[in-house]
Amino acid sequence: MTQLAEIKVENALESHRYARGWHCLGDADQYRDGKPHTLDIFGTRLVAFATSDGKINILDAFCPHMGADLSHGTVEDDRVVCPFHHWKYDAGGKCVEVPYCKRIPPKAKTKKWLTCEENNLLFVWNNPEGNPPREGVVIPHLPEMDSDEWIHEWNIDIMRIDTNPRELVDNLVDAHHFGPVHGTPTSYFSNIFEGHIGHQIFRGDSEHLGGGLAADSAYYGPATHFTRINSNFGGVEVHAILLNSHVPVTPNSFDLRFGCMVKRVAGMSDEQTRQIALDYVVGNRNSFYQDVIIWKNKIRIDKPVLAETDGPVYQLREWYQQFFMNEDQVPASMAERREIVTVALSKP
Numbered sequence: 001m002t003q004l005a006e007i008k009v010e011n012a013l014e015s016h017r018y019a020r021g022w023h024c025l026g027d028a029d030q031y032r033d034g035k036p037h038t039l040d041i042f043g044t045r046l047v048a049f050a051t052s053d054g055k056i057n058i059l060d061a062f063c064p065h066m067g068a069d070l071s072h073g074t075v076e077d078d079r080v081v082c083p084f085h086h087w088k089y090d091a092g093g094k095c096v097e098v099p100y101c102k103r104i105p106p107k108a109k110t111k112k113w114l115t116c117e118e119n120n121l122l123f124v125w126n127n128p129e130g131n132p133p134r135e136g137v138v139i140p141h142l143p144e145m146d147s148d149e150w151i152h153e154w155n156i157d158i159m160r161i162d163t164n165p166r167e168l169v170d171n172l173v174d175a176h177h178f179g180p181v182h183g184t185p186t187s188y189f190s191n192i193f194e195g196h197i198g199h200q201i202f203r204g205d206s207e208h209l210g211g212g213l214a215a216d217s218a219y220y221g222p223a224t225h226f227t228r229i230n231s232n233f234g235g236v237e238v239h240a241i242l243l244n245s246h247v248p249v250t251p252n253s254f255d256l257r258f259g260c261m262v263k264r265v266a267g268m269s270d271e272q273t274r275q276i277a278l279d280y281v282v283g284n285r286n287s288f289y290q291d292v293i294i295w296k297n298k299i300r301i302d303k304p305v306l307a308e309t310d311g312p313v314y315q316l317r318e319w320y321q322q323f324f325m326n327e328d329q330v331p332a333s334m335a336e337r338r339e340i341v342t343v344a345l346s347k348p
């Protein structure tokens with residue numbers, strides 16, 4: 001079975017909805033190459049293409065004429081051209097030309113998806129109810145993007161993971177996997193939930209990264225996680241921001257993007273800094289892949305049996321569940337600040 005056929009079967013079997021929120025599609029610039037890009041996400045196929053104003057547009061990929069795949073077409077004069085009969089669609093998804101006919105059928109349009117660019121990354125908005133994001137539901141602008149002290153490269157790796165994305169999100173509260181999986185015993189660990197944001201504050205030691213580790217991180221919505229992390233790396237204090245984002249492909253698979261951006265190290269040449277950055281990216285990636293191996297091989301547990309200091313797994317899942325409900329059904333308590341300290345052997 002082709003991958004697309006599998007997607008269709010899986011969607012038909014499960015009445016499933018994909019989380020409401022902004023989902024990261026990696027470095028925005030990669031989409032500005034004059035070509036249409038295929039996106040197999042949210043159980044369907046979309047096409048991304050840039051117009052001459054630099055804006056990246058995302059449309060449903062299947063042409064309403066006879067169903068061909070627009071992402072296999074071309075981009076001409078700010079339009080995506082269907083490979084089958086060359087109907088042309090503008091950035092809004094409206095057919096603006098049928099090459100062999102003057103009258104354009106009024107129904108010849110394809111759905112346009114809301115996009116935004118932040119921190120040089122492209123995001124697409126998913127909402128099964130069809131509404132745009134409410135006020136404040138944004139991907140935050142990182143001030144480090146405005147500073148020359150940082151190298152603005154995300155060094156993104158993408159991988160397909162065959163499990164449901166909740167496994168990944170659970171990690172936000174899992175205080176006691178850091179020692180066994182990452183060799184990073186935890187000395188302080190807390191979470192704060194407020195609205196669409198879920199924070200984690202972590203203090204510990206890292207064998208991989210070679211010393212003290214301080215990480216403050218947050219999920220902005222269900223799928224985009226930024227971490228500010230300071231650590232001692234080979235005797236050098238390194239400041240970095242990690243990106244951990246995913247986009248569901250089917251209910252039981254997602255594309256995971258892991259990226260890392262670092263701050264220039266004082267007293268070092270750009271060349272040396274870049275080398276440290278690359279080594280650091282590899283170190284962090286290796287640490288992240290230790291989680292990936294676990295996710296790939298575990299089963300889904302809806303009611304985990306927890307020990308006393310296990311971290312707020314149930315609270316996290318309640319928070320995560322809001323993205324799968326209609327907005328008017330989200331409990332008002334979700335907007336309140338809830339702080340849970342799981343480990344307090346040191347100060348935050």
Ligand code: FES
Nearest residue numbers: 063065066082085
């Ligand atoms: S199927 Fe797209 S133009 Fe015919």
Ligand SMILES: [Fe+2]
Nearest residue numbers: 171177182291
């Ligand atoms: Fe982890």
